[in-house]
Amino acid sequence: MSHAAPDLVRVVQDIADEMRQRPDRGTVASYIPELANVDPGAFGIAVIDADGAVAAAGDSDMPFSIQSVSKVFTLTLALGMVGDKLWRHVGREPSGNPFNSIVQLERERGVPRNPFINAGAIAVTDVILSGHQPREALGEIVRFMQALAQDDTIAIDQAVAASEKRTGFRNTALANYMKSFGVIENPVEFTLGVYFHHCAIAMSCRQLATASRFLAHSGRNPSTGLSVVSPERARRINALMLTCGHYDGSGEFAYRVGLPGKSGVGGGIMAIAPGKASIAVWSPGLDAAGNSHLGRLALERLTKRMGWSIFGA
Incomplete structure (x- = not known):
């Protein structure tokens, strides 16, 4: 596995450090009793670039319930x-x-x-x-x-x-x-x-970012060369994630983050920077629409610092 670009590694580490220190962590989902037991202090992030290099920080290898990301x-x-x-x-x-x-x-x-x-x-x-x-x-x-x-x-x-x-x-x-x-x-x-x-x-950020690579690269995994779906289908799945991936918070996510993404009430968010990277973040505390509060904030910072929004840097 090659090494991620130093600037990406630094950005990902900085974001994880910032998120670890934030007091506003959202509310852990309790309507599924097992999810209520998760540590609200957890935060993980993993980013896999086009070369297959991974930049990860925080609890990026800890499995969590992916819920609606599935x-x-x-x-x-x-x-x-x-x-x-x-x-x-x-x-x-x-x-x-x-x-x-x-x-x-x-x-x-x-x-x-x-x-x-x-x-x-x-x-x-x-x-x-x-x-x-x-x-x-x-x-x-x-x-x-x-x-x-x-x-x-x-x-x-x-x-x-x-x-x-x-x-x-x-x-x-x-x-x-x-x-x-x-x-x-x-x-x-x-x-x-x-x-x-x-x-x-249950999956970790690293596993989820790996699983979604095909959506960042026109339907195929660039490391294996295997095609999962056609380029057109990958584009359409990404379009649905952009417009519908965060329930009634989808517009806000597109406005602030500018990437196709899918959240789950376990606190995970999978996001796609087409042609550039697949991303997974996890923080169990949710906002009012049922999306990870710190997960969205982390993605907002990542896209801003890396210039990855699909709507322009």
Whole structure:
């Protein structure tokens, strides 16, 4: 592995030092009981440049629950399976509502607004499940993540998965609602089982930054030369992350950070600087929209200092 440019290493280390000292850390998610136990003082960042060099600091090798960041990878898998037929089950527009809102579904006849809100990700999971047993579908998702991250130790945190299942009443309501409109085709409990488990995958910043490299480099991993998706599909996934990746905080994230990104309530954010780098940050405390408070601040500083915003330096 080559060494990252000294200026990038210094910027990443400086950001980690700044974030470690900040008193405003957001609020750790508590509606999934297992997530409430995470240390709010944790902060990790990993950046992988076009040459495969890693600049990492803080708790960058500590696994955390990736939660909704997994939705980018299930979207990628589902598009690989059914192509543009996927858009019969889910839309591509920002929701403007909280990630677990049921109101919009009623107005829009059970078709979720985009693949990154909970209802949309459940619909995507249902597509992956079709023709499989739940265990097979889940195995396929985990193996895909392992292959992208080049690390077969990546696994599901079973305690988090069980905690989500015990408390996932709103998600169960969303899935049943979509089932009533015929948007969900498999038994609801099977689709939800796979959904809860893929959200409970645990990864570190370094693993997540590695897994997302294909999105920074036109669909292929430059280190292995392997193509994951076409350049056009990579561009479209990035477009969805920019417009919908942070729920009803997506506009604010685009305004402040200027990169496609996807957050999770475990405090992780994966971000893409097209042609330049893949990035993962983790800080468990969340803002009002359910996105990592320090994670967003760190990314804002990174893009400013490196001139990486897609809207210009």
